[in-house]
Amino acid sequence: MTAAQVRVLLADDEGLIRAGIRAILGADPSIEVVAEAADGREAVQLTLEHRPDVALLDIRMPRLDGLRAVEELRTAAPGTALVMLTTFSEDEYIVRALGSGASGFLLKSGDPRELIAGVRAVAGGAAFLSPEVAHRVISHLGTGRLARAADARNRLGQLTGREREVVALVGSGLSNAEIAARLYVVESTVKAHVSAVLGRLGLKNRVQLAILAYEAGMVDDAQ
Numbered sequence: 001m002t003a004a005q006v007r008v009l010l011a012d013d014e015g016l017i018r019a020g021i022r023a024i025l026g027a028d029p030s031i032e033v034v035a036e037a038a039d040g041r042e043a044v045q046l047t048l049e050h051r052p053d054v055a056l057l058d059i060r061m062p063r064l065d066g067l068r069a070v071e072e073l074r075t076a077a078p079g080t081a082l083v084m085l086t087t088f089s090e091d092e093y094i095v096r097a098l099g100s101g102a103s104g105f106l107l108k109s110g111d112p113r114e115l116i117a118g119v120r121a122v123a124g125g126a127a128f129l130s131p132e133v134a135h136r137v138i139s140h141l142g143t144g145r146l147a148r149a150a151d152a153r154n155r156l157g158q159l160t161g162r163e164r165e166v167v168a169l170v171g172s173g174l175s176n177a178e179i180a181a182r183l184y185v186v187e188s189t190v191k192a193h194v195s196a197v198l199g200r201l202g203l204k205n206r207v208q209l210a211i212l213a214y215e216a217g218m219v220d221d222a223q
Contacts, residue, residue, distance in 0.1 A: 006123040009035045009050060011043035011069070012058040012085060017108060021056065021085075024112040031119060040064025047077050053123045054081045056106070067100050074101040081122035102207065104128035117173075126175040127206030152215035155201055164218065166193045170206055171213030 008025060010033055012018045018036055025031045035050045037043035041063040047055050055073065057066040064072075070082045083104040103122040106115055107130050118128035156164060162183075169179045176194070180187040194206065203209050213219050 006031045006054060006119060007034045007050070007052040008032065008119060009037065009043065009047050009052040009055040009080075011037040011040065011046075011056065011061065011066070013038050013061050014058075017058070021108070021115065024115050025119065027112070028116050028120075031116065038062075040066060040069040043069050044072050044076070047073055047080055051077065052080055054083060054119050056083050056085055056119070058085045070100045070102050081125075083118065083122055083128070101205070103205070104130075105207065106130050107132055121173075121175045124175060124177070127170075127210070128173055128175075129171075129207050129210040130173065149215050149217065152212050153217070156212065156216050156218070158200070159197060163193050163197050166190060167197060167209060167213050168218040170194065171210040171219040173210070 008031060010018055010021055010025075012021070015038075018038075022033050022036070025033055034052055035046040037046050038061075040057070040061040043055065043057055043061070044064065055077075057069050059066040061069075066084055070084070073080060073082055081103040082101065083106055084100075084102045085106055085108050087108055104118050104127055106118045106128070110130055110132065114130060118130070121128040156167060159167065165183060166179060169182060174182065176187050176190045179190045183190070194209070197203075198205070198209060201209070201212070203212070210219075
């Protein structure tokens with residue numbers, strides 16, 4: 001194992017889904033699936049045993065669902081980045097999971113490259129929100145969307161121009177390193193901007209910041 005290798009735990013109650021995701025991750029030699037779980041309780045136990053860099057957790061699992069697993073592991077395994085695996089049929093779960101402390105949200109049926117990029121992003125300390133998941137969440141919110149959009153634009157309006165650029169790129173799912181390359185600055189500058197914005201806006205993590213960027217209509221401008 002190399003120092004840069006990312007160790008992953010995969011939890012899903014469907015064996016075929018696990019096999020497919022394992023095959024995708026296996027295409028990247030720097031990613032190693034160190035354990036698999038068929039339910040949420042087993043996922044928690046194996047995460048505590050193996051201490052992986054990333055835990056990929058299906059939202060709906062027997063014995064303990066992904067949301068509760070994240071709540072337990074957030075404090076029990078702070079060194080493990082927690083990522084929710086979801087499908088388009090689970091909008092309510094996605095909305096609930098926004099405040100769970102997860103570092104990312106990925107589609108099971110998404111682009112394989114997105115899965116790999118998401119795993120590497122959260123392993124590196126960033127957050128990763130599938131753009132398709134974010135669009136789905138915003139569409140699902142329905143009633144009050146215009147009011148939320150206005151509120152989001154108002155909140156983000158207090159930021160500097162550079163901070164808004166960073167927020168838009170966070171909403172696009174870019175890591176700190178990718179944002180730094182896009183804006184021609186050093187990564188530590190991006191980290192400082194993100195930290196300052198989270199504190200000023202009272203947000204818990206980059207996922208919530210990404211949602212705010214979508215609500216404000218900033219993401220398309222960053223593409």
